Amino acid sequence: MRSRWLKYYQWESRLHSDRVLNNYSEYLPLLQEAVKKLDEWRNRYGDDLSDTLPVHLEHRVIETTLSKLREKLNNNYPFHHPQYAGQMLKPPHPAAWLAYSLAMTINPNNHALDGGPPTSEMEKEVINQLAEMIGYDSNHLGHLTSGGTVANLEALFIAREIHPEKAIAASSNAHYTHSRMSRLLRAEYIEIPVDRNGFPDLNFIKNHAHKIGTLVVTMGTTGLGIVEPLDDLLNIANHFGFRVHADAAYGGFFKLIAGELPSQKHWNKLNRCDSVVIDPHKHGLQPYGCGSVFYRDASIGKYFKHDSPYTYFTSNDLHLGEISIECSRAGASAAALWTTLRLLPLTSEGLGSVIRKTRGAATKFAELVSRQPGWQLCNTPDLDIVGYFKEPKIKSLQELNRLSRRIFESGMRDIESGFHLSLFTIEADYFAQNFPDYIVDEKQAVVLRSVFMKEEHEPFVEELFRRISSACIG
Numbered sequence: 001m002r003s004r005w006l007k008y009y010q011w012e013s014r015l016h017s018d019r020v021l022n023n024y025s026e027y028l029p030l031l032q033e034a035v036k037k038l039d040e041w042r043n044r045y046g047d048d049l050s051d052t053l054p055v056h057l058e059h060r061v062i063e064t065t066l067s068k069l070r071e072k073l074n075n076n077y078p079f080h081h082p083q084y085a086g087q088m089l090k091p092p093h094p095a096a097w098l099a100y101s102l103a104m105t106i107n108p109n110n111h112a113l114d115g116g117p118p119t120s121e122m123e124k125e126v127i128n129q130l131a132e133m134i135g136y137d138s139n140h141l142g143h144l145t146s147g148g149t150v151a152n153l154e155a156l157f158i159a160r161e162i163h164p165e166k167a168i169a170a171s172s173n174a175h176y177t178h179s180r181m182s183r184l185l186r187a188e189y190i191e192i193p194v195d196r197n198g199f200p201d202l203n204f205i206k207n208h209a210h211k212i213g214t215l216v217v218t219m220g221t222t223g224l225g226i227v228e229p230l231d232d233l234l235n236i237a238n239h240f241g242f243r244v245h246a247d248a249a250y251g252g253f254f255k256l257i258a259g260e261l262p263s264q265k266h267w268n269k270l271n272r273c274d275s276v277v278i279d280p281h282k283h284g285l286q287p288y289g290c291g292s293v294f295y296r297d298a299s300i301g302k303y304f305k306h307d308s309p310y311t312y313f314t315s316n317d318l319h320l321g322e323i324s325i326e327c328s329r330a331g332a333s334a335a336a337l338w339t340t341l342r343l344l345p346l347t348s349e350g351l352g353s354v355i356r357k358t359r360g361a362a363t364k365f366a367e368l369v370s371r372q373p374g375w376q377l378c379n380t381p382d383l384d385i386v387g388y389f390k391e392p393k394i395k396s397l398q399e400l401n402r403l404s405r406r407i408f409e410s411g412m413r414d415i416e417s418g419f420h421l422s423l424f425t426i427e428a429d430y431f432a433q434n435f436p437d438y439i440v441d442e443k444q445a446v447v448l449r450s451v452f453m454k455e456e457h458e459p460f461v462e463e464l465f466r467r468i469s470s471a472c473i474g
Contacts (some may be wrong), residue, residue, distance in 0.1 A: 060136055196430070397440055
């Protein structure tokens with residue numbers, strides 16, 4: 001019997017023909033056949049001795065435990081369904097899931113080449129493809145990481161090593177990981193105020209340029225998806241002589257459709273950044289965690305130099321652990337990304353076709369909001385995140401916040417016709433610059449936020465907005 005989750009979250013019309021919304025079980029025969037073939041390789045090394053070991057469990061015991069796990073997983077929000085437009089969450093591409101599962105039966109470690117020779121080669125291959133997408137030449141250095149936080153930590157580590165006496169600077173819209181990682185690295189951190197458009201204050205940067213060693217530019221903030229003005233910031237950096245690190249963890253794959261974006265000129269300068277972070281586990285359709293970090297100049301590898309008495313002996317080639325802060329890393333992540341990019345290459349027609357649909361969903365939703373009386377947009381989406389709110393009867397922050405929370409909570413009450421959004425807080429002074437007719441009786445304004453990072457969102461946005469609007473009646 002199908003769970004009520006699958007029953008109510010099934011939505012059958014106009015989905016991409018290559019994607020199956022609910023029935024991951026349809027892919028199991030592919031995985032089963034692949035595992036069977038891989039078992040033939042395993043069996044070349046002799047009989048399987050696992051059933052003689054204390055860790056061996058009977059099949060029925062594992063089955064019972066998995067059944068309990070499945071029941072617990074039913075309590076997740078419907079990340080797979082287009083009615084979920086809350087946080088940056090979605091299932092991986094089926095090909096990535098299959099590849100990751102297959103590789104994990106071996107469990108390769110991409111720290112040293114002998115920990116996973118095939119998956120290390122796959123990692124090098126996908127890193128070269130990603131570097132080419134950025135626009136770096138062959139002198140680049142890069143690798144996969146366990147996520148964007150570690151990738152940014154590593155980039156900021158290099159920033160501190162190059163300019164140990166200078167500060168790391170980022171806008172107030174930057175991800176909180178930068179201030180936290182700067183504290184961890186014992187590096188001075190400068191927070192740059194933003195203007196009414198959410199862009200860094202250029203005059204503030206110029207006035208503090210003598211203190212800055214590396215400026216972080218966010219190419220797609222995690223709040224509202226704002227693409228900061230990289231072109232302008234690079235010109236300032238060149239004039240004053242500080243480095244630029246691009247945090248494109250969320251937005252990086254939008255480089256594939258840069259020519260269709262209002263921020264095109266900034267994406268075209270991505271290759272001038274000293275370092276870049278991109279998260280394949282976001283728009284790259286990968287399982288968590290899969291991040292990546294790149295450096296324009298491979299000579300920064302000297303800052304990672306170390307030795308190991310037992311690790312780096314099977315190859316004279318550069319081991320991935322020799323250019324990384326992290327040690328053990330899942331080779332399965334490289335296998336999953338390699339497989340996905342074989343099917344959806346890093347082109348406008350490949351993975352870019354998916355990115356185009358996510359942004360199309362956001363712009364379509366923004367148009368619906370802007371045309372509906374009594375609704376307001378907080379931003380015209382650069383990428384695929386929209387901030388918006390329903391106007392309360394009394395225009396005060398207190399009433400606005402109360403109404404936003406009520407809409408947010410109401411969407412999760414009804415499985416059959418519900419919706420999942422997120423809330424976004426905006427400092428009262430900043431909100432008042434854009435909406436001066438509101439009484440400022442709270443420290444922050446609370447608005448609604450929708451992340452349209454699934455291609456399934458595009459044909460569903462009208463239904464989603466209808467459900468959200470219906471929640472406001474009465």
